[in-house]
Amino acid sequence: MPNESDDRLEVERLTKHITLLEKALRDERASKKIAEQKLDDIYQHRYDSYRELVSALEQANHRQAQLQVLSNLANYHVSYNSTAEMLTHFLQEISLLLEDASVILFDFKTPEQAISYKLDKENNNLVKLLPKRTDISSLYSLVGGNESQWQRITEKLTHNHEISAFLEHDFQLVFTYHRLRNRVNLVIIDIPHYCYSKELKQTLDTAGQQFVSALQKRSTEEKLANNYEKLQHTLKKLTSMQNQLVHSEKMASIGQLAAGIAHEINNPIGYVKSNLSVLNDYILLFNQAIKEVGNHLPENEELTFAQQDIGPLIESCIGGVDRVAEIVSSLNSFSRKEESTELQPVSIKDIINDSIKIAWNNIKYNSEIDLKCTEDLPKIMGHKGELQQVLINLIVNAVHSLEEQGKITIKAWANKRRVYISVSDNGCGMDEKTKNKLFEPFFTTKPEGQGTGLGLSVSYAIIEHHKGEIKVESTQGEGTTFELCFPIANESIAIA
Amino acid sequence: MKGAIFCGYAEFIEQNHGLMTWLEIIDKSELATSSSFIATELYDDNILVELLTITSDILGVTVSEILTSFGKILFPKLMEAAKHHVDKCDNIFDFLDHVENVIHIEVKKADPLAYTPSLILDKISNNKLLLKYTSHRQVCFLAEGLIYGAANHFNQQVTIEHISCTHQGDKHCLMKVTTD
Ligand code: HEM
Numbered sequence: 001m002p003n004e005s006d007d008r009l010e011v012e013r014l015t016k017h018i019t020l021l022e023k024a025l026r027d028e029r030a031s032k033k034i035a036e037q038k039l040d041d042i043y044q045h046r047y048d049s050y051r052e053l054v055s056a057l058e059q060a061n062h063r064q065a066q067l068q069v070l071s072n073l074a075n076y077h078v079s080y081n082s083t084a085e086m087l088t089h090f091l092q093e094i095s096l097l098l099e100d101a102s103v104i105l106f107d108f109k110t111p112e113q114a115i116s117y118k119l120d121k122e123n124n125n126l127v128k129l130l131p132k133r134t135d136i137s138s139l140y141s142l143v144g145g146n147e148s149q150w151q152r153i154t155e156k157l158t159h160n161h162e163i164s165a166f167l168e169h170d171f172q173l174v175f176t177y178h179r180l181r182n183r184v185n186l187v188i189i190d191i192p193h194y195c196y197s198k199e200l201k202q203t204l205d206t207a208g209q210q211f212v213s214a215l216q217k218r219s220t221e222e223k224l225a226n227n228y229e230k231l232q233h234t235l236k237k238l239t240s241m242q243n244q245l246v247h248s249e250k251m252a253s254i255g256q257l258a259a260g261i262a263h264e265i266n267n268p269i270g271y272v273k274s275n276l277s278v279l280n281d282y283i284l285l286f287n288q289a290i291k292e293v294g295n296h297l298p299e300n301e302e303l304t305f306a307q308q309d310i311g312p313l314i315e316s317c318i319g320g321v322d323r324v325a326e327i328v329s330s331l332n333s334f335s336r337k338e339e340s341t342e343l344q345p346v347s348i349k350d351i352i353n354d355s356i357k358i359a360w361n362n363i364k365y366n367s368e369i370d371l372k373c374t375e376d377l378p379k380i381m382g383h384k385g386e387l388q389q390v391l392i393n394l395i396v397n398a399v400h401s402l403e404e405q406g407k408i409t410i411k412a413w414a415n416k417r418r419v420y421i422s423v424s425d426n427g428c429g430m431d432e433k434t435k436n437k438l439f440e441p442f443f444t445t446k447p448e449g450q451g452t453g454l455g456l457s458v459s460y461a462i463i464e465h466h467k468g469e470i471k472v473e474s475t476q477g478e479g480t481t482f483e484l485c486f487p488i489a490n491e492s493i494a495i496a
Numbered sequence: 497m498k499g500a501i502f503c504g505y506a507e508f509i510e511q512n513h514g515l516m517t518w519l520e521i522i523d524k525s526e527l528a529t530s531s532s533f534i535a536t537e538l539y540d541d542n543i544l545v546e547l548l549t550i551t552s553d554i555l556g557v558t559v560s561e562i563l564t565s566f567g568k569i570l571f572p573k574l575m576e577a578a579k580h581h582v583d584k585c586d587n588i589f590d591f592l593d594h595v596e597n598v599i600h601i602e603v604k605k606a607d608p609l610a611y612t613p614s615l616i617l618d619k620i621s622n623n624k625l626l627l628k629y630t631s632h633r634q635v636c637f638l639a640e641g642l643i644y645g646a647a648n649h650f651n652q653q654v655t656i657e658h659i660s661c662t663h664q665g666d667k668h669c670l671m672k673v674t675t676d
């Protein structure tokens with residue numbers, strides 16, 4: 001069958017053909033590969049020489065990017081005022097860097113008693129996660145002593161069921177640092193992965209370190225500021241205490257002096273006064289006698305004048321002596337240390353109202369009174385008459401300070417321990433010198449003969465006796481405010 | 497995409513399914529102009545996509561399966577070209593780090609038009625590693641195949657688990673690589 005063998009020959013020929021072609025193709029491919037390899041080598045060689053340059057440039061770029069981030073961070077660390085704000089900002093930033101991962105924060109002294117928070121990204125604050133403290137000691141021990149460093153937790157946090165309920169992923173990123181000397185914070189970032197470039201990881205690390213050092217710096221600053229404030233406060237207190245001491249010392253010595261004077265004057269005044277009234281009686285006798293012998297006496301003008309003048313003279317002497325006696329008794333009440341008057345619970349509101357009524361004659365012409373008492377003022381332990389004396393004195397002083405028309409404001413209020421009363425006027429005010437001498441006996445700004453200068457010093461003594469305080473504030477041309485305060489009568493004292 | 501990948505693909509098809517299959521694929525392709533690619537040239541990405549789709553049609557396997565087995569075969573060929581960069585590596589994890597930080601960078605230096613994926617690693621433990629694959633080409637299955645190939649090279653056994661994948665609508669392609 002020539003056809004069949006022809007066919008076979010044809011197939012053989014074709015097969016051989018194909019084999020040859022395939023071999024040619026392979027050869028072709030092989031030489032193509034060699035050519036490509038050569039090309040590659042050339043490229044490689046050419047670029048090798050650039051390599052150093054390129055890597056230097058890359059490093060520079062890399063550094064620049066880092067610096068940028070760090071300087072941003074540094075800026076905001078400087079500009080934020082509270083450490084709490086700084087913390088939320090830092091966590092927010094880290095969460096953003098890590099694709100909005102959720103953030104949990106623990107704050108603790110001992111890890112068995114940690115308070116947990118969650119970062120609320122929308123409102124940019126930390127909210128409590130668990131209502132109670134939780135034990136994170138096993139988690140804390142996983143972190144080991146590596147502070148201020150981001151760390152992967154490669155064990156599933158199954159020990160603490162409370163926390164793991166809030167974690168979505170298997171392997172968290174953790175960061176711990178000392179917030180204060182004995183307070184640790186542990187941050188958990190719940191990330192699905194930590195597949196980030198070296199640069200980003202580095203930036204995270206540096207950001208963390210920066211945050212921690214900013215925090216430490218801030219807390220030292222805060223401590224310093226706190227201490228400074230405390231010192232300032234103490235200084236202020238000391239100064240005012242010193243002033244008070246000086247003042248009460250002064251008042252005490254003046255009191256002693258006054259008591260001495262009063263004592264010295266009291267006796268002579270006593271017999272001068274009684275002698276004067278005896279003298280008065282004697283004069284009546286003399287007058288009677290003169291009248292009886294009147295016609296037998298020669299005309300004597302001087303005698304007649306003396307006879308007429310003697311009555312008023314004695315009268316005014318008695319008046320003068322009375323006044324001296326009054327002053328001496330005021331002095332006594334000023335210097336009196338142990339008060340004999342008994343204190344009882346009294347209503348400040350009543351006392352104010354009564355005082356206004358009594359002083360009304362002085363007030364009504366040129367002043368209006370504005371009275372503001374809070375409701376339900378507690379009672380204080382006091383002596384009604386004495387307290388009235390104080391208030392009347394203050395009101396009258398206020399009236400006197402007014403030029404033409406003015407307003408006097410009286411307020412009374414209380415806190416838990418004390419009742420306060422203030423009497424203010426919008427009068428002429430006073431200068432420093434006056435203010436400093438205000439409570440000294442015989443100091444007066446009134447023209448001679450018009451005031452004894454004992455009003456405020458006696459008031460001062462009364463207030464002291466009531467265990468109260470008196471303060472004055474005054475600005476020249478604007479007015480003066482006296483503020484009094486008294487301890488609230490407490491039940492036991494009231495009964496006793 | 498680099499011609500080298502196409503050359504590798506041609507060899508892969510030829511080795512596994514014969515020259516005729518390769519020629520048939522090229523014949524059906526509208527984008528490929530020749531059955532022969534030059535390794536140093538750059539070709540349109542769509543060509544590979546088309547070749548993969550045609551292959552999948554002809555062989556009745558999914559594109560991802562093709563890519564994975566292609567990666568396994570492609571690896572030794574790529575490795576041939578990168579020999580001088582990898583002398584220090586003796587295990588798959590170090591090597592993967594090296595690919596990202598040295599090999600692919602060298603590829604881009606040698607050909608500035610080349611585009612390599614970013615492979616970012618997160619070594620969880622000595623035998624566990626997360627790898628985030630990012631590339632607009634989205635051929636994570638090729639990467640998977642390449643990793644199998646690389647493990648083979650270092651005489652290691654690995655299992656790869658696609659934790660999340662952009663093809664499934666996830667944000668990233670995340671693979672968990674575990675060595676036995
Ligand atoms: C396990 C190791 C490796 C993995 C997982 C890997 C992964 C990949 C992947 C998935 C691509 C495709 C492009 C894309 O996804 O966008 C790619 C491209 C490429 N890889 Fe790798 N690779 C590895 C090792 C290597 C090695 C050893 C070389 C040696 C030089 C290499 C050189 C290249 C080149 C030249 C490209 C093409 C670039 C282009 O198309 O412009 N790779 N690599």
